[in-house]
Amino acid sequence: MQRFAYTCLFASVIWSLFSCSAREQQDLDLSEAVILISPQMKETVQKTAKKILIEEIEKRTSKSLKTGRDWNSKLTVALTLASADSLYGKTVPIRIGPHAVEQKREGYRIFHEKEGDRNTLWVIGADIRGIYYGIGKLLRTVRMSEGKISLDADIDFSESPQYALRGHQFGYRNTANSWDAWTVEQFDQHFREQVLFGANAFENIPCQKGNSSPHFKVDPQVMEVELSKICEKYGVDYWVWTPAPRDLTEPGAHQEGLETQEAFYARCPRLDAVFVPGGDPGENHPSDLIPYLEDLSKILKEYHPEAGIWVSLQGFNKEKVTYFFDYLDKNSPDWLRGLVYGPSSPPIALERELLPEKYMHRFYPDITHTIRCHYPVENWDQAFALTLGREPCNPQPEMYTRLFQRDSPYTDGFITYSDGTHDDINKVMWSQLGWDPGKAPATIVAEYTRFFFGAEVGEEAARGIFALEENWDGPILENPAIEKTLALWKRLEAANPQLSGNWRWQQLLMRAYYDAYIRDRLAFEKELEAKAYEILGQADSIGADQAMSKALQHLQKADTDPVSQELKEKVLAYAEMLFQSIGAQSSVEKYQASGAERGAVLDFIDYPLNNRWWLEDEFAKIRQFESEAEKLARLDFIRSYESPGEGSFYDNISSADVRHVTSKTNDAIDFLWENNGISRKRLSTQLFQFTPTLEYDELDPESDYLIRVSGFGEALLRANGQRLTPSKYQKGYEEFKEFPLPGELISEGKLKISFDKPDEEHLNWRQQSRVTDVWVIRQ
Structure with missing residues (x-):
């Protein structure tokens, strides 16, 4: 219903913005x-x-x-x-x-x-x-x-703008997937364009080493001064993100941090604000951080009297949060300008409530990432998470409008977290919503496409941007939008060769081709896996070893007879164009991206979308079994892993096409990242939730059931509110916990499964218990 409303609004806005034939006589010719x-x-x-x-x-x-x-x-x-x-x-x-x-x-x-x-x-x-x-x-x-x-x-x-602060981070550093390849002239043009869409602040990450990026065309200490000059030129604020030394309790760390900052302040012609994150990075207790900030403020005032110090409480536990706000209440320091709310900060409404009125509250929303982040893509298919990864081209005008309207009212404005050019449309969305939170996404996107692509192209290109967002809505193989989106962008591509050198155009087209390629690969590789399981079903008659060999031969068609290579070639071509136009680093090996998570979409474009790697490893183990009976038993288990039989149910906890899972994560931590993204685990094992809930209404009250759980660590399971006692309790990946289900709990054929959260706050989230697969097996 909401998408229909957006579509109607989009159509009306496009009509008002682009139809001109009826009013040509009323036009001003400029x-x-x-x-x-x-x-x-x-x-x-x-x-x-x-x-x-x-x-x-x-x-x-x-x-x-x-x-x-x-x-x-x-x-x-x-x-x-x-x-x-x-x-x-x-x-x-x-x-x-x-x-x-x-x-x-x-x-x-x-x-x-x-x-x-x-x-x-x-x-x-x-x-x-x-x-x-x-x-x-x-x-x-x-x-x-x-x-x-x-x-x-x-x-x-x-x-006039509703929010006083409307800015974006442009860190000239190696971890950005494109900025480190830019010249002063490119930054000048880009900052100008951001101002034309309503931004009034830019945040750099200074004090980078000159040899820290192979892409630097300008020494970072020169660039950080040039960015200050550009901000002065356009009359906007220049912010910097400068973490404290990681451990301020180490001898000399406090003074070293002050000296590094002072050297930067001295050479910077304009500086309006210094943001020191309390965490991410930095694990300093506020009792050590606050004195450092106070000393920093004194140095800052010497060089930039009107500038202010800002701090975030990212990663603070309850004790640290209490300490910080107690300090503000008792001391009311004038050296602090405001508090920054960022990912892993206390809840935004609570932080606003606790913050005294004299201090401003700045938002630091993550508009650049898709998974393991502040704002994960909603209802994203695992195939996209495995391939597009954390920093693909991600225009999401509808999603970010909803999130802006939900969270921004607790703040006085924002400087978004960004690490490259891929989120360009999201930046414009936030800038414009900072002027008017009620502005329709269609209006903003239409102005974007009109300005950057031209009035004659703008209408259809605007539709194409919304179509790209629709590509990511739900299971890929159930989403007809992907094929239509590609057709739309192909028409635009063919009709507008004059835009082929436009980097914004290039990255949108690359996304359209990439999405379609992943759709075709997913369909093909799922068919290959299904056929492999059919072959394994013949193991009793042809023998375990021959069944494994034939199944593997079939699975390997994904590599020997790949599909839709023409789509892949278009992706590769646009990746090269983007590297030439803006230094976009879409591969670690080919384009020297700083890491696999930093926009390296080419490095995962052929990552398996079925379980063939896992099956290869499992078959190697099975071949070492001594008896044929053991081999056949294990093959039967593998074949029926996701098909437990009639009257039984299986759910891959965070898959986009689950039937029974009713919970969602509040962060993109439901995708396991290991070995730089090249994991050979079962695909289901790479998705998880900490405490999922599942609901069933089709159980047979006259039957006995066993609940099986796979994941990692603990699984404190409840069935219809009652904690169950396990009959098996293994804690490793791809191991199992089993819980007999008492018949009296399902007298009406309904079941709700939930999990209590173990006391693991002392552990990093990567070490905390999680659930990946749940079966309800009819005995």
Whole structure:
């Protein structure tokens, strides 16, 4: 129902944004417009505003607008501050009162004024940022094509942002999957584009070693200063993310951290905020961290008097959280500007409630990752998790709109966590929702595609972005959207060769081909596995060894006779284009990505989507058995692993197509990551939950049942609320716990299975108990 509503809204927005034939006579033709810029603004601001407007229009139209100092043109684009009385002798039409949002901080108004045969398009900003944001809205609204620039003649639009802080992290470091390959010029353009979509802050991760990335084109200590200059150029805040030394109790660590930071502050021309995470990384107790922050604030004030210190409570346990807030209540330090809420912080509503009003509350949402993260993809198929991994191109306008509206009201704004270009659309979504949380996703995406791809392409490209998000909704083999999405992007690809060098275009097309390739592989490899089990079913007649050999030969067709190689070749081609255009590192070996989780989607594009690796290993073990009977028994168990027989049930706990699991994880920790993602375990073993719940309503009250559980560690199982006693209790992976189910608990044929959480808070989540598979087996 919600998707239908979005579709209807999308259609109406697209119609209003892109249909122009009925209103052509009402359009303003800006192709010969002259730009007037208020001389009351600083000369550097005038220069930047003019440069943005002229350059961005010329890129898209080949028309270079002129600037002037009089009103002789038939159409004038006038840029001025709301505080100005006049512009080159003409009175500036200023509104007053509560509805004059161009008077509010960062607000602006764009409207058309007609006087006889003279037309003026006013862009009035409350301040310098308001001017830039007004230019951004104008550029996102005008219809531009070769030699043509037009706009609705009746435009009168104004807005001011609801959230004071709207920014994104751009860490110039090796772990980013693309930033470390960028030049100063690329960052300048990208920051400009982010400002045009409403961002007002950028956060770097300074103090990187010069040899830490093979992709650096600029020394990181030079780049961190250049990023500061770019922020000053566009009048936005420059933040830095600077963890404390990992253990402040070590001799000299406190002072070493201060000295490193001071050296950076001294060479940085603009710095507005320093964010020190309390954890991730860093495990310092607040009793050690707070003195460090206080000393850091004194040094910061020497070089940047208006800058502030921020800290997060990421990874803090209850005792640390209590200590920190007790300190704030008792001391009310002025050196602290605010608190940052990030992944693994205390609950966001609780943190806001405990934080004294004098401090700001900044959000640090993770919009860059898909699994093992703050905001995992909802209802994602395991095949995508195994292949696309943690940092693929991930446009999710609908999901992030819901999450923004849910969590942001507890904050004063945000700087998102990002580690590359793959989440570009998500950045724009957050920037625009920071202006207006009620803005429709379709409106934002339509402006994105219009601006970056052109008005003639924008409508269908916007549909394509929503289609890519729909690709990820539920079991792949039950999702007809994937085929339709590829067809849509193929049409766009063929019809728009002029966009082939556009990196945003490249990564969207690469995703469409990648999704379709994984769909085809999954269907093929599931068929191969099903056929292999049929062969194993003949083991009694043909012998265990021959059955294993024939089954393996069939499974190996995934490698010897692979499907849809034309789709894979398109993925590889676009990966190369992205490396050339923006340094996107989609492979550790080929493109020197810093790690397998850092956008290395090519390294997993052929990862098995059936259990053939596990079966190869199991067959090798079985061949060592002494008797044929043992071999046959084990093969029968393998063949029926997910098919326990009529009247019995099996669930792969976190699979997208489970029947009985009613619980979901609140983090993407239901995907096991080991050996850099190259695990040979059963696919079901690589999905888990800590305390799942399952419900059944089709049990036979007259039958006896056994509940079997696989996973790791403890499994404190309850059936309809009653803790059961196990008859078998093995704790290793691919081992089993078995619980006889008392008949009186299912007198109505219904069963709810739940698990109590063991006392394991002292353990890292990777060592905590989890459940991977559950069977209810009719005896």
